[in-house]
Amino acid sequence: MIKCYRGFEPLLLLALIGVVLTSCEREPLVPAANYETKNVIIIVMDGPRYSETWGDSTHQFIPRMANQMAGKGMVYTRFYTNGPTYTNAGHTAMTTGFYQEINNSGTELPQYPSIFQHWLQTTDNDSLAAWVISSKDKLEILSDCTLPEWKGKSRPATNCGVDGLGSGYREDSITYYNALKILATHHPQLALIHFRDPDFSAHQNSWEKYTNSIYKTDEYIYKIWTFLQNEYFYQGTTTVFVTNDHGRHLDGISNGFAGHGDGCEGCRHINLFAWGPDFKQGCLTDTPRELVDIPATIAELMHFSLPEGEGAVMKELFK
Known part of the structure; x- marks a missing residue:
């Protein structure tokens, strides 16, 4: 179910997260040929709990997404990963x-081709039209399959x-810089940008570092989102998905926020914010969705098939 607002205050919208939502009518999907989207960027904040992001009524650690971004797109309150709850x-x-049980060290490729391979094959574009940009070297596996x-x-x-691959992790500040440079120079039409720090800091069992890293990543995400609105190549034709790869243990389960990897609510309940020219604005939805739907x-x-995929099109997003 969806509730949309016109002329709302962003904080008022986000304050309603967790409240039972009422449905609103949706116009039929725009025919594929008429979609305004020409580019899609996925931005991943690695491993925060929902309780420290959209599930926190104060949104103290994601002020940019809550106050500047939420009113421009759709926020999902019941978004999950229903596979293994670790990075790869x-x-x-x-x-x-x-969903695949895959080695988490970067020594195993995904079984099936990705959106990048399918899109590049369909369009016959050069490889520089699609990018995987990540603070974790092991995510280079996303560029191929078995x-x-x-x-x-x-x-x-x-x-x-x-x-x-095999070179080790880097700081998110470098990933942010590299991402902006790649977007400005190569103008990829399909890209994934990954920030490691919420997960990396939580594994150190430091609440302060963990929450500070969420706050810092929120700022990186906002700045990339702002860039995409102002850059001529992306302006008005770009869709953004902001999500997580997994959550973290609930308090009282295993080592709490410091760990993840099981099927608890904390590890499975994650975030999704979706924004683009073909999507509704200023909406909350409690429609249950999951990672494979992205x-x-x-x-x-982007007008290509994904025959191996198990997900469904999130039709409630569309205007």
């Missing part, structure tokens, strides 16, 4: 549409970790 599995789900007919083909460009929706917007 979550990112595999959001890019292939398939399916024989796809392995090594139609691969996106990558900018991951210090210097690619690539299905991207395939719809």
Whole structure:
């Protein structure tokens, strides 16, 4: 169910998260040929709990998303990962549409081709038209798969970790800088940008570092979102999904916020904010959705098929 607002105050909108929502009528989906979206950017904040982001009524750690961004798009209050709750599995789900038990160290490729491979193959674009940009080197695996007919083909460009797979993690400040440079220079039409710090800091069992990293990542996300609105190539034709790969343990479960990896509510309940020219604005929805629905929706917007995907198009997003 969806509730939309016109001329609302952003804080008023976000204060209603957790309240039972009423439905509103939706116009039929725009025919595919008429979508205004030409570019899609996924931005991933790695591993915060819902209780420290949209689930916190004060939104103290995500002020930019709550106050500047929420009123321009749609916020999901019941968004989940229903596969393994660790980094490589979550990112595999959001890019292939398939939940997979996958090695988390970066030594195993996804089984199925990603949105990047499918889109590049469909459009016959150069690899520089699609990018995987990540603070964690191990996420370079998202550029390929093991399916024989796809392995090594139609691969996106990558900018991951210090210097690619096996080189180690880098600071999010470098990822932010590199992402803006790549967006401004190469103008990718399909990209994933990943920030590691909420997960990295939480694993150090430091509440202060963990919450500060959410706050800092919120700022990076806002600045990228602002850039996309002002850059001529992206202005008016770009859709953004802001989400997480997994959450964290609830208090009282295992080591609490410091860990993740099981099926508890804290590990599964994650965030989704969606914004773009084809989507409703100023809306909350409690429609249950999950990570694999993101690539299905991207395939719809960008006019390619994702036959291996298990997700569904999030039709409630569309105007």
